[in-house]
Amino acid sequence: MIAPEVLLRGAAYHYLQHSTIDMDILAGELAISRATLYRAVGSRDALLGEVFWAIAKVLIAEAAGEAGGTGPDRVIAVSRIFTELLDSAPQMRTFVAAEPQTAARVLFTAAAELRHHAIDAQLRIFVESGIEGDPADLRRRAALYLRTLEGVLYGPLLGSGPIAFEAAEPALRALLTD
Incomplete structure (x- = not known):
């Protein structure tokens, strides 16, 4: 059996080279x-979710390291930088254009593990930035914040067309205050 970290590293490398995962080629x-x-x-979708999350963790860490400030300003800065980093990666645009149904399934469904990871990460960004509140309320706000940010990241896939970060910023900020 192949070690999980070796498999994930190989799959991530394959995705970055091909903007998709071809299971036959990857197995070879x-x-x-x-x-x-x-x-x-388990499935190609599950593997794509793990690859997307592995890449997202790196981008989130980079964005968090670059963002300054505290409170809502820091959360917005992390989001803006993350959006710019993801937008500069052609692999995701290529994948979404070539496989929109798969992308929607992996990125947006509540059953997808990627969604749970993303909400947890957004919640950590809130807490690290000094956003306070009832834990259940913060988690709900993190989920709403993430859904709004997805509109910026994947507007065309969601049927809303491109949405500029600046247009979404007031809604994002509204979720950061009591």
Whole structure:
């Protein structure tokens, strides 16, 4: 059996090279059978979610490291920088254009593990930035904040067309105050 971290690293590299994941080709690159690959990851969607999350963690850390300030200003700065970093990566644009249904399934469904990771990360950004409140309320606000930010990141996929960060900023800020 292949080590999970080796599989994820190989899958992320494959995605960055091809802007998609072809399970047959990936299995060959990892020198395992297709059946072994599926046993290890469950499904292509699950693997894509893990790859997207691995990449997002790096971008979130970079954005958080670059953002200054505290409170709502810091949360907005992290979001703006993250949006710019993701927008500068052609792989996601290519993937969304080529596989919009798969992208929507992996990025937006409540059952997708990626969504849970993203909400947890947004909640951590709130707390690290000094946003306070009841934990259940903060989690709900983090989920709403994330949905609004997704409109900026993936507006065309959601059917709303492109949305500039500046247009969404007042709604994002409204979720950061009691």
